[in-house]
Amino acid sequence: MFDHPREACGLFGGYGIPRIIPVIYQGLFSLQHRGQEGAGIVVSDGTHVRSVKGQGLLSEVFARQDWKQLPGHLGIGHVRYGTTGSTRIQNVQPIVVECIDGVWAIAHNGNLINANTLRQTYQEAGAIFQTSTDSEILIHLLADPRYRSRPGRVAGALSELLGAFAFLIMTRNCVMAARDPMGFKPLCIGRLGEGYVFASETCALNQVGAEYLRDVMPGELVVADETGLHSSLYSDKPPEHGAQCIFEHVYFARPDSSVFGSSVHEVRCQFGARLAQEHPVEADMVIPVPDSGNSAALGYARASGIPLDYGFIRNHYIGRTFIMPEAAKRAGSVDLKLAVLKEVVNGKRVVVVDDSIVRGTTARRRVETLRQAGATAIHMRISCPPTRYPCFFGIDFPTKEELIAGGQDIQETCRFIGADSLGYLSMEGLLAPFANRRDFCTACFNGEYPLDISRVKGKHALENFIPLLNFEQPES
Ligand code: SF4
Known part of the structure; x- marks a missing residue:
């Protein structure tokens, strides 16, 4: 999942x-x-x-x-x-x-x-x-x-x-x-x-x-x-x-890329700075959820004056094959990708900056881990608006029912993940780095699909048989 x-x-x-x-x-x-x-x-x-x-x-x-x-x-x-x-x-x-x-x-x-x-x-x-x-x-x-x-x-x-x-x-x-x-x-x-x-x-x-x-x-x-x-x-x-996918800037693209004419790192820093203005809070440190939260956390820290620190360390060596359903099951609630640095967060009020909350289960587990490590207050800040609607344009989202923001408001989501506060970037904040240009798709946030999606079928709509063999095609 x-x-x-x-x-x-x-x-x-x-x-x-x-x-x-x-x-x-x-x-x-x-x-x-x-x-x-x-x-x-x-x-x-x-x-x-x-x-x-x-x-x-x-x-x-x-x-x-x-x-x-x-x-x-x-x-x-x-x-x-x-x-x-x-x-x-x-x-x-x-x-x-x-x-x-x-x-x-x-x-x-x-x-x-x-x-x-x-x-x-x-x-x-x-x-x-x-x-x-x-x-x-x-x-x-x-x-x-x-x-x-x-x-x-x-x-x-x-x-x-x-x-x-x-x-x-x-x-x-x-x-x-x-x-x-x-x-x-x-x-x-x-x-x-x-x-x-x-x-x-x-x-x-x-x-x-x-x-x-x-x-x-x-x-x-x-x-x-x-x-x-x-x-x-x-x-x-x-x-x-136009309808350029704004999620490229929120999450998908690498920070060292320039996408749709803007530097991804710089845009994410601006998201973070705006988030600090929209959702200020008293805290001892800002910690990113690596890697996609790094630039926004830096922007939040700079704008708020709260120091940035590394509360999470990412395991870069978890291959695709390791995260098999069985392995995930055995691991239970242990986060396979991120480890908390207890010596950094213990006794501290932390602002955690992440790029998005989808189902909410991962955010909840991370809040729990931070509390176990001794964080005294956990304020989640998300560098985009709540993702309420699925995407039909090539990004694999869970269904609307599975998206936590699809059925719950921000207070309910905050209670579900167990944070002390939760703040999302506003739609204006999301578009601000692009001088509110109108050539972006924002449908997963506001449901305004730029194309008629009434006839779109599911991911496996064209599926009719299951082949058994791999092959290599060396020459044609
Ligand atoms: S719905 Fe969201 S993820 Fe899909 S193209 Fe539009 S902005 Fe991108």
Whole structure:
């Protein structure tokens, strides 16, 4: 039972880079926080397309070293957390297919809210699907004769999609990058030597030594090929305003990234400073819940004048496999990820800064642990408003009934987690670092969904069979 929203994938790709595969691996490595269920890379040398993919962390999938030798100067990669489709090898991306006119590969971050309807139409016409993800629908649109016959084939296919997406698309000899017209998901462009790279977050550009050029714009299709970088707007009906996911700044993105034009660390510091103004309290120290609460706690401490200290130490070595249901059960109420520093909090009034409260069970356990360690007062401060509504745009949230703020007010939540006080950042405070720009999605806080979600089905809506075998697809 997770107690945090979960991200829906990270993308990294590039064109014009000799021996690109280690570069993509390195880029994906810094995006591992966006997905740990599976990883894959597809590369091309202009003639052959080769792919490696598997389930688990990047280091597990690429444990063998021979992949490093795969030739190719263009490629795309993906780390997956599945918001549609189960955890199985077929759903690991990039998805690679061979059509009448060559090989296509796609990697997707987001959620397509009309994928069900489109899939049904294609299946009724006889199409066969190889995954249970929403992403695969783009492959079928690309192969659709309506678009095959015209030059704007990729643009035509993209304009059929509704929902949140950042896509990397690859053929034998070019790489394309696209964002949905409302810009839910981040995607940026960098320069590396004579070539170009694309990444979900700028931290991946820094990791490979690329220079940040700009973000892919909402509704833009960028093509990198032997003639350079080309841009066009594929959407002929631009929306009235954007819907960039504000949760990227609250929690998902790494603090050393710049997302939607703003530094994540600086924005989180501002959230914390505002939180100190909105919910001041007398206390001896401010402690962050690491890692995502670090920057906001720093902002709170600076603005309040209360010293910052480390009350929690994070165990960075708990792998995905260790947190198996059995292990979690055995551990009972012990927090496997965070340990309390008793000598720091004992006898102290503490302000605990965290990025969000989802179900409330983790917050309750942490408050309990702090009390056992001797903290005399515990004031929880959350660097976003209460998360009351689920997300349908590629972030895995519990249902509204499972979200503690979905059914309980702030006093009730405070009683449930056992804190002495609880304060959330206001909606105005959340938007303040962006000068109240209107191009953000805030639906999980206020229920104002930027797209009609009345027909959206659940995470496993496209699921019809359970495969038994893992596979590696070395060459196509
Ligand atoms: S609903 Fe929340 S998590 Fe989902 S896209 Fe909007 S802001 Fe992001």
